[in-house]
Amino acid sequence: MGLRPIERLGKNDEETQAQISFFQTSFFKGTPLCLYLLHLQHTPEAKKGQHDTDEYKQSLDLFLHRFDPIRFSYSSVVMAVEASSKRVIDDFDDDDDKPLIFRRSNNSSISKKNQLNQEIKKSSSTNGQTSNPQRSKVGPSSKASPTSMSPLGSPKPAASSVKASPVKSPPMVHSKVSASLDDRSKHLLKQNASIDALKREPNSNSDSEDSEDDKPLSARLMRNTNNTSKGLGVSPPVKSLSKDSDDEVPLSSKFAMKSGAGTSGSKFDDYEEKKPLTSGIQQNGSVSKEKQQKSAAISSKRPLDKIISSDQSSAKKAKLSDTTTPVKIKQVTVKGEGKRDDDDHIPISQRIKKSVSSDNKSSTTIKKVTKVVSSSSKKITKNSKQVLKNSKYSQSTKVSPSSGDGQKKWTTLVHNGVIFPPPYKPHGIKMLYKGQPVALTPAQEEVATMYAVMRESDYYTKPKFQENFWNDWRKILGKNHVIQNLKDCDFTPIFEWHLAEKEKKKQMSSEEKKALKEEKLNQEEKYMWAVVDGVKEKVGNFRVEPPGLFRGRGEHPKMGKLKRRIRPSDITMNIGKDAPIPECPIPGERWKEVKHDNTVTWLAFWNDPINPKEFKYVFLAASSSLKGQSDKEKYEKARKLKDYIENIRTAYTKDFTSKDVTRRQIAVATYLIDKLALRAGNEKDDDEADTVGCCTLKVGNVECVEKNKLKFDFLGKDSIQYVNTVEVELPVYKAIKEFQSGKRENDDLFDKLDTSKLNAHLKDLMPGLTAKVFRTYNASITLDSMLSRDTKDGDVAEKVVVYQHANKEVAIICNHQRTVSKSHSAQILRLTEKIEELKGALKELKIDLDRAKKGKPPLKDAEGKQKRNLAPEAIEKKIAQTNGKIEKMERDMHTKEDLKTVALGTSKINYLDPRITVAWCKRHEVPIEKIFNKSLLAKFAWSMDVDPQFRF
DNA sequence: TAAGGGACTTGATGGCACTTGG
DNA sequence: CCAAGTGCCATCAAGTCCCTTA
Numbered sequence: 001m002g003l004r005p006i007e008r009l010g011k012n013d014e015e016t017q018a019q020i021s022f023f024q025t026s027f028f029k030g031t032p033l034c035l036y037l038l039h040l041q042h043t044p045e046a047k048k049g050q051h052d053t054d055e056y057k058q059s060l061d062l063f064l065h066r067f068d069p070i071r072f073s074y075s076s077v078v079m080a081v082e083a084s085s086k087r088v089i090d091d092f093d094d095d096d097d098k099p100l101i102f103r104r105s106n107n108s109s110i111s112k113k114n115q116l117n118q119e120i121k122k123s124s125s126t127n128g129q130t131s132n133p134q135r136s137k138v139g140p141s142s143k144a145s146p147t148s149m150s151p152l153g154s155p156k157p158a159a160s161s162v163k164a165s166p167v168k169s170p171p172m173v174h175s176k177v178s179a180s181l182d183d184r185s186k187h188l189l190k191q192n193a194s195i196d197a198l199k200r201e202p203n204s205n206s207d208s209e210d211s212e213d214d215k216p217l218s219a220r221l222m223r224n225t226n227n228t229s230k231g232l233g234v235s236p237p238v239k240s241l242s243k244d245s246d247d248e249v250p251l252s253s254k255f256a257m258k259s260g261a262g263t264s265g266s267k268f269d270d271y272e273e274k275k276p277l278t279s280g281i282q283q284n285g286s287v288s289k290e291k292q293q294k295s296a297a298i299s300s301k302r303p304l305d306k307i308i309s310s311d312q313s314s315a316k317k318a319k320l321s322d323t324t325t326p327v328k329i330k331q332v333t334v335k336g337e338g339k340r341d342d343d344d345h346i347p348i349s350q351r352i353k354k355s356v357s358s359d360n361k362s363s364t365t366i367k368k369v370t371k372v373v374s375s376s377s378k379k380i381t382k383n384s385k386q387v388l389k390n391s392k393y394s395q396s397t398k399v400s401p402s403s404g405d406g407q408k409k410w411t412t413l414v415h416n417g418v419i420f421p422p423p424y425k426p427h428g429i430k431m432l433y434k435g436q437p438v439a440l441t442p443a444q445e446e447v448a449t450m451y452a453v454m455r456e457s458d459y460y461t462k463p464k465f466q467e468n469f470w471n472d473w474r475k476i477l478g479k480n481h482v483i484q485n486l487k488d489c490d491f492t493p494i495f496e497w498h499l500a501e502k503e504k505k506k507q508m509s510s511e512e513k514k515a516l517k518e519e520k521l522n523q524e525e526k527y528m529w530a531v532v533d534g535v536k537e538k539v540g541n542f543r544v545e546p547p548g549l550f551r552g553r554g555e556h557p558k559m560g561k562l563k564r565r566i567r568p569s570d571i572t573m574n575i576g577k578d579a580p581i582p583e584c585p586i587p588g589e590r591w592k593e594v595k596h597d598n599t600v601t602w603l604a605f606w607n608d609p610i611n612p613k614e615f616k617y618v619f620l621a622a623s624s625s626l627k628g629q630s631d632k633e634k635y636e637k638a639r640k641l642k643d644y645i646e647n648i649r650t651a652y653t654k655d656f657t658s659k660d661v662t663r664r665q666i667a668v669a670t671y672l673i674d675k676l677a678l679r680a681g682n683e684k685d686d687d688e689a690d691t692v693g694c695c696t697l698k699v700g701n702v703e704c705v706e707k708n709k710l711k712f713d714f715l716g717k718d719s720i721q722y723v724n725t726v727e728v729e730l731p732v733y734k735a736i737k738e739f740q741s742g743k744r745e746n747d748d749l750f751d752k753l754d755t756s757k758l759n760a761h762l763k764d765l766m767p768g769l770t771a772k773v774f775r776t777y778n779a780s781i782t783l784d785s786m787l788s789r790d791t792k793d794g795d796v797a798e799k800v801v802v803y804q805h806a807n808k809e810v811a812i813i814c815n816h817q818r819t820v821s822k823s824h825s826a827q828i829l830r831l832t833e834k835i836e837e838l839k840g841a842l843k844e845l846k847i848d849l850d851r852a853k854k855g856k857p858p859l860k861d862a863e864g865k866q867k868r869n870l871a872p873e874a875i876e877k878k879i880a881q882t883n884g885k886i887e888k889m890e891r892d893m894h895t896k897e898d899l900k901t902v903a904l905g906t907s908k909i910n911y912l913d914p915r916i917t918v919a920w921c922k923r924h925e926v927p928i929e930k931i932f933n934k935s936l937l938a939k940f941a942w943s944m945d946v947d948p949q950f951r952f
Numbered sequence: 953t954a955a956g957g958g959a960c961t962t963g964a965t966g967g968c969a970c971t972t973g974g
Numbered sequence: 975c976c977a978a979g980t981g982c983c984a985t986c987a988a989g990t991c992c993c994t995t996a
Binding site: 600601602605613617630631717718720754772816817819903905906911 | 960
């Protein structure tokens with residue numbers, strides 16, 4: 001229910017309100033809100049919360065002023081924002097007082113960027129709004145947010161959940177958030193009263209849902225064989241597994257998702273209960289199986305009909321009507337689209353079509369806007385490469401010799417190179433060898449210290465680590481050094497010195513810390529920025545990696561080796577032909593080489609000292625337009641897979657029984673990649689940790705268990721274990737068995753296959769398709785469908801929970817794990833104790849209630865004191881409160897337990913198309929910052945003006 | 953077509969600054 | 975005010991995939 005009646009508007013937390021309201025308005029209007037957010041972040045007045053002051057207004061004005069639509073580009077916005085708050089350095093035109101001038105552009109040729117810019121421009125103009133320079137506040141005109149419309153998605157009860165666990169769903173954010181949000185929305189309302197009108201648009205759509213979801217996984221799997229079972233679905237021709245709605249979801253997710261017992265139509269009261277409690281996590285963990293089974297067993301079905309379309313929207317009446325028509329239209333259109341989401345039951349092919357059409361349907365100008373953006377990416381025209389933008393630069397025509405092929409990534413590139421870690425400062429603490437202090441040269445001491453400080457880490461005790469360290473250290477000590485073996489070394493003095501230093505640092509006053517920080521910033525500032533085609537962009541890792549001991553993951557054969565110090569003569573620079581060559585920061589030394597290769601995006605690289613044939617690159621930051629562009633392309637490619645997935649699935653299903661072994665292997669491997677989101681699995685050298693991906697699975701990594709089930713157990717990337725037992729189609733099961741026969745545990749399961757063959761094959765099925773696209777596709781499609789399916793009316797906090805839940809499912813699918821925090825068990829214990837305590841109190845209250853009803857006084861309390869006499873009603877109230885508390889705590893505990901091994905961040909950063917999130921936020925009035933933090937906002941700047949109706 | 957060079961994305965982790973609860 | 979807890983962010987290892995070469 002997004003908005004509240006005006007009357008209820010309160011006035012607190014002005015700051016937030018102001019921020020949010022402004023933010024939201026612009027957001028809804030299609031203005032890149034990152035712009036505003038960033039402004040907030042970087043403006044002193046804003047930071048202080050002085051939004052009402054003239055200073056603030058002025059600064060905002062000024063800020064907006066910088067972006068006249070003509071020159072505007074998302075990256076420039078971000079940059080500018082960043083720049084505006086930090087002093088930018090020398091060489092660049094960082095004059096804060098003047099608007100930055102970004103010149104990327106005139107030459108259309110250049111590329112994607114331009115295109116993007118254009119799109120943006122277009123969109124903004126269409127919208128009518130935009131980063132309009134002149135106004136600092138949003139005008140009344142604002143179109144309403146599309147948002148308020150009813151949730152398109154589905155009103156369905158959240159299905160899934162419940163079952164698996166006794167507890168209810170994770171409230172997480174819940175309580176906390178809700179309060180503030182409330183305020184925010186109120187404020188919003190206030191400010192844009194007019195807007196409301198539009199928003200209130202009814203639109204509910206009813207979406208029919210897929211229904212499938214509530215079925216237990218097992219059920220679904222079964223379905224495979226006989227598709228029809230499920231109600232709505234038209235069964236796609238495709239392989240069995242895929243069934244209607246499920247098709248797009250990977251198997252694993254199905255596992256996880258299922259289990260819902262849904263029911264109740266109630267809106268939010270039971271909302272929480274319905275959410276799935278992470279049933280899935282276990283999948284990969286040891287626990288998993290039982291849980292899995294359990295959940296499967298329990299699940300119950302969700303009523304199909306449940307539609308709750310929110311009429312909330314209709315409920316609200318428009319205050320001012322106005323302008324907004326366009327918006328309305330938009331909303332209306334939603335319907336169509338809304339259906340889409342639920343169209344799980346529609347055959348994929350149709351869906352695709354639908355989506356396409358809806359995409360294009362720009363019913364309104366506004367719509368167009370988004371459209372443009374979304375479709376755009378591919379348009380990149382590469383035609384005229386030569387830009388004449390700047391006569392100054394025009395001469396630099398030729399591309400560096402190195403990689404002639406590639407496409408041009410930039411025309412001009414200016415940067416200041418890299419910064420080196422400070423030279424080693426000897427501390428002079430003597431370590432002990434056979435009990436005797438030993439003097440070491442600074443070089444020897446440096447390496448000894450690296451080892452000493454790792455005393456508390458796990459590496460310290462690993463034999464391989466010790467061995468490698470010793471071998472390298474010994475070289476520095478020299479053959480004839482007193483120290484002849486590691487065993488007799490005692491690094492305690494150095495370790496203690498290290499602890500003391502740490503403590504010292506901690507004890508520093510905040511002023512000192514601040515001063516230090518500032519100093520560092522001063523030194524680094526010039527390296528933080530690059531100017532690419534006239535636009536200032538943030539550099540990612542401009543700090544050269546300091547020397548240290550190599551910390552490989554898992555059982556890495558090279559762990560403990562000395563990663564030597566990198567010097568300028570190790571570094572190759574890449575810079576525009578006409579740009580000044582960065583000065584070498586270490587006097588008397590020079591760069592290894594300076595290139596001018598505009599077909600690559602790196603600014604510098606050096607050879608990895610641990611593995612000299614590999615490189616360490618310095619790239620632009622994730623917020624740069626170069627990165628944003630490729631990010632967007634990545635998601636567009638994944639979206640394209642939607643159009644092909646049906647055929648691809650049909651094809652590989654057919655090939656399960658192909659006579660050609662290679663084909664059969666390709667088919668099965670593709671199936672696993674698609675259904676389990678496995679990585680491709682390139683070959684690895686012997687000097688790397690022994691991990692596998694799909695193509696490199698060993699016979700021993702897969703076990704055929706009971707009927708049609710495969711149990712996977714292997715170490716994947718970063719030596720993270722993947723454990724999962726999955727029911728597969730019979731032909732797959734048989735094929736795996738056959739691939740295994742006659743082989744030893746450690747032989748390749750897919751002996752006729754490697755990633756290049758697999759990818760070559762995939763490319764025949766869809767241009768540009770590779771194995772990793774499936775991961776992106778499955779992650780994003782899962783998020784999209786879960787969001788649209790599970791989002792119901794409710795307050796922001798509840799919606800955020802829905803999001804997190806979907807996010808979690810994706811993390812499980814991708815097997816994104818994290819190590820359990822050390823204090824985890826203690827935390828759980830503490831919670832348990834508190835719950836017990838509350839339960840005790842509850843019991844007492846119940847007794848008192850009984851007594852009170854009979855007119856008797858309450859029992860004495862623990863200390864023997866007489867408690868106050870309360871009316872039965874009062875006691876009942878207390879009981880209710882206590883119950884609430886207990887429930888919340890149990891939920892918290894459960895969530896904590898569930899998430900203890902799941903990392904949500906990785907998928908958010910790498911696999912979930914941000915446009916899904918942004919559009920969902922717009923549709924459901926969830927402030928985007930509830931989902932994306934500052935760096936994500938910057939990284940996803942390119943997705944902010946997406947149409948609210950966007951579907952992956 | 954296998955091997956390997958090269959460029960770029962993906963991923964877990966640890967330190968640290970905030971926030972929260974007592 | 976302090977300790978515990980949390981989220982953010984930089985870091986750098988470890989993947990993917992493309993391309994060239996022999």
